[in-house]
Amino acid sequence: MGKSAIVIGATSGIGRELAKLLVSEGYKVAITGRREDKLQEILKENPKKYIIQKHDVTKLEHSEKVFNKIIEELGVVDLIIYSSGIAEPNYNLEWEKSLPTLEVNVIAAAKIYDISYNLFHKQGFGHLVGISSVAGIRGNRHTPAYFASKAFQNNYLESLWMKAKRSKADIHITDIAPGFIDTKMALGDTFGMATVEKATRQIYSAIKRKKKKAYITKRWSFIAFIMRILPASLIMRF
Ligand SMILES: NC(=O)c1ccc[n+]([C@@H]2O[C@H](COP(=O)([O-])OP(=O)(O)OC[C@H]3O[C@@H](n4cnc5c(N)ncnc54)[C@H](OP(=O)(O)O)[C@@H]3O)[C@@H](O)[C@H]2O)c1
Numbered sequence: 001m002g003k004s005a006i007v008i009g010a011t012s013g014i015g016r017e018l019a020k021l022l023v024s025e026g027y028k029v030a031i032t033g034r035r036e037d038k039l040q041e042i043l044k045e046n047p048k049k050y051i052i053q054k055h056d057v058t059k060l061e062h063s064e065k066v067f068n069k070i071i072e073e074l075g076v077v078d079l080i081i082y083s084s085g086i087a088e089p090n091y092n093l094e095w096e097k098s099l100p101t102l103e104v105n106v107i108a109a110a111k112i113y114d115i116s117y118n119l120f121h122k123q124g125f126g127h128l129v130g131i132s133s134v135a136g137i138r139g140n141r142h143t144p145a146y147f148a149s150k151a152f153q154n155n156y157l158e159s160l161w162m163k164a165k166r167s168k169a170d171i172h173i174t175d176i177a178p179g180f181i182d183t184k185m186a187l188g189d190t191f192g193m194a195t196v197e198k199a200t201r202q203i204y205s206a207i208k209r210k211k212k213k214a215y216i217t218k219r220w221s222f223i224a225f226i227m228r229i230l231p232a233s234l235i236m237r238f
Helices: 013-024 036-045 060-074 095-123 144-166 196-208 220-229
Strands: 004-008 028-033 050-054 079-082 125-131 170-178 213-216
Touching (some): 013 079, 013 196, 028 060, 095 170, 196 213
Parallel strands (some): 004 079, 079 125, 170 213
């Protein structure tokens, strides 16, 4: 039997490209997001290989139902990727700008991570992949909620990795930390920007190797090392 995956936040960017790559690798893939037109557009590309489910991850009360519907169709789930994310600069610390980031990147992320882990525990196997960011390494004076939310994801995923290591079930956890990838979120031409295709190929390779953590593209593992040791007085210049 072919493998199956769920990609949460697959209507654009990294999630959409990863779903496409998984289909080309023989997976049946359930994709979610708020934009139904985008879901329909992707479904048309390969109706036998995609399942679509409209879902706003901040509607926490719907998350379990969405998963149950998908599992009814897929049977078992080998891989779950949480790619939903929001990043918005917030120069004047407006709460209305911080809140959506925290709802999607923190609260909803934890909800989906937990549902996924519990599903894999029940199944006896499964692989959870979170798309965090190198932003999780340090603070940032322009976009505090986003950078802090990514640190939350880094630590949550590491916690689940530790939990999985102690579990009798065959559960794997991977934290993918991209640098700048050319999607809507990256907001224009930025230093060292990688194409979404290149980034996705590297992400898939890390997934296949069941890596605990992978910086995308690879050069970001060096930049991440530097980011970690630089004093805040230097980091704050960027
Ligand atoms: N691009 C980069 O340079 C970069 C760097 C580091 C990390 N990342 C991370 O990579 C992940 C994917 O980002 P991307 O670059 O691919 O950006 P993107 O194209 O903007 O994709 C974001 C995805 O999140 C989904 N999403 C947002 N709010 C949602 C909600 N309330 N409910 C459900 N889904 C929601 C969107 O779907 P709908 O709008 O249809 O709901 C969309 O599919 C994010 O976690 C981001 O933080 C990106």
